Amino acid sequence: MMQAAVRVFAEKGYQSATIRDIVDEAGVAVGTFYFYFPDKETLFIYLYDETADFMIQPIQQAIKGRATLPMKIESAIEAYFNIGVYEPAIVHLLLLGGVGAVPALVEKRAKFRESLVGIWQQPLDQALEKGVILDQNTRRSAEALVGAIDEVILNLLGSAEPIEELPAAINDLTQFALRAIAYVG
Amino acid sequence: MMQAAVRVFAEKGYQSATIRDIVDEAGVAVGTFYFYFPDKETLFIYLYDETADFMIQPIQQAIKGRATLPMKIESAIEAYFNIGVYEPAIVHLLLLGGVGAVPALVEKRAKFRESLVGIWQQPLDQALEKGVILDQNTRRSAEALVGAIDEVILNLLGSAEPIEELPAAINDLTQFALRAIAYVG
Numbered sequence: 001m002m003q004a005a006v007r008v009f010a011e012k013g014y015q016s017a018t019i020r021d022i023v024d025e026a027g028v029a030v031g032t033f034y035f036y037f038p039d040k041e042t043l044f045i046y047l048y049d050e051t052a053d054f055m056i057q058p059i060q061q062a063i064k065g066r067a068t069l070p071m072k073i074e075s076a077i078e079a080y081f082n083i084g085v086y087e088p089a090i091v092h093l094l095l096l097g098g099v100g101a102v103p104a105l106v107e108k109r110a111k112f113r114e115s116l117v118g119i120w121q122q123p124l125d126q127a128l129e130k131g132v133i134l135d136q137n138t139r140r141s142a143e144a145l146v147g148a149i150d151e152v153i154l155n156l157l158g159s160a161e162p163i164e165e166l167p168a169a170i171n172d173l174t175q176f177a178l179r180a181i182a183y184v185g
Numbered sequence: 186m187m188q189a190a191v192r193v194f195a196e197k198g199y200q201s202a203t204i205r206d207i208v209d210e211a212g213v214a215v216g217t218f219y220f221y222f223p224d225k226e227t228l229f230i231y232l233y234d235e236t237a238d239f240m241i242q243p244i245q246q247a248i249k250g251r252a253t254l255p256m257k258i259e260s261a262i263e264a265y266f267n268i269g270v271y272e273p274a275i276v277h278l279l280l281l282g283g284v285g286a287v288p289a290l291v292e293k294r295a296k297f298r299e300s301l302v303g304i305w306q307q308p309l310d311q312a313l314e315k316g317v318i319l320d321q322n323t324r325r326s327a328e329a330l331v332g333a334i335d336e337v338i339l340n341l342l343g344s345a346e347p348i349e350e351l352p353a354a355i356n357d358l359t360q361f362a363l364r365a366i367a368y369v370g
Contacts, residue, residue, distance in 0.1 A: 151332025
């Protein structure tokens with residue numbers, strides 16, 4: 001039912017989506033919905049948290065699992081973009097969906113953004129210590145990278161052939177990022 | 186009434202804000218509201234368009250009014266961040282508010298983002314022609330810059346002292362951008 005709900009919210013928007021739409025898409029009875037959630041808002045907040053974790057974990061693994069900064073950056077962008085292109089409804093939910101509609105999401109969104117910035121700042125701090133990037137405010141650079149990555153994936157999803165464009169987008173953005181953080185390694 | 190409405194939407198979120206809140210904040214009668222707008226959604230969409238124009242014009246002027254690419258970039262970021270810091274409700278409305286709540290905003294938002302990307306791509310194309318930046322996909326670089334700028338301003342607005350931090354933020358992001366676009370002028 002979770003995947004069905006993500007699709008329905010992405011397609012119709014939070015406000016227009018009904019519990020009926022969600023159970024129909026999932027192929028379950030309305031009673032099943034209410035067994036798990038009291039209302040649409042509770043489901044939406046639950047979905048937001050779940051999908052945020054789902055997006056964050058592969059990025060974290062990509063950054064930790066690679067040795068050099070260029071490989072960490074490329075691999076993290078690749079992980080994020082792969083989810084985005086193959087599960088666009090998730091990107092839609094996290095980056096566009098529902099913040100104005102569900103007041104409780106303002107804080108959840110801020111927490112998700114803060115996690116992303118933290119994940120990107122860590123390898124920048126290590127790189128600065130090792131001298132492979134030039135001196136800079138790594139926090140601000142991490143914020144800028146997070147924003148850059150999201151805008152590029154949203155544009156990619158809006159393009160005619162996201163999957164065909166994917167390798168070029170990953171490469172362009174990796175080069176952009178390495179220049180932006182003054183990589184001299 | 187427009188400014189009052191922007192403040193109310195920023196504070197309460199689209200869904201929680203009522204027409205009563207808006208007219209109270211503006212100090213006008215409910216009848217005045219309905220003289221101009223049939224409902225809250227129509228007002229919100231109108232406000233979104235107005236504030237998008239309000240944000241875009243100073244950036245355009247900054248880019249056109251300066252001679253060199255570094256000055257264009259610094260001046261455009263400065264213009265955008267100044268509005269953001271002194272009118273945070275506008276940034277909130279454009280970047281966070283209501284897309285999930287008001288289905289018609291999905292398209293409006295896409296149009297606003299597309300305008301921003303276009304505004305940034307133009308000087309990059311000129312710079313590429315002149316050879317002051319290295320070869321790159323200028324469209325993708327413009328997307329990344331637009332995203333980077335928005336994420337930094339949102340973080341700045343969430344910080345303890347946005348106005349005190351403003352000069353450093355403008356400078357950090359200008360340097361980030363110039364490196365990212367491989368400025369060699």
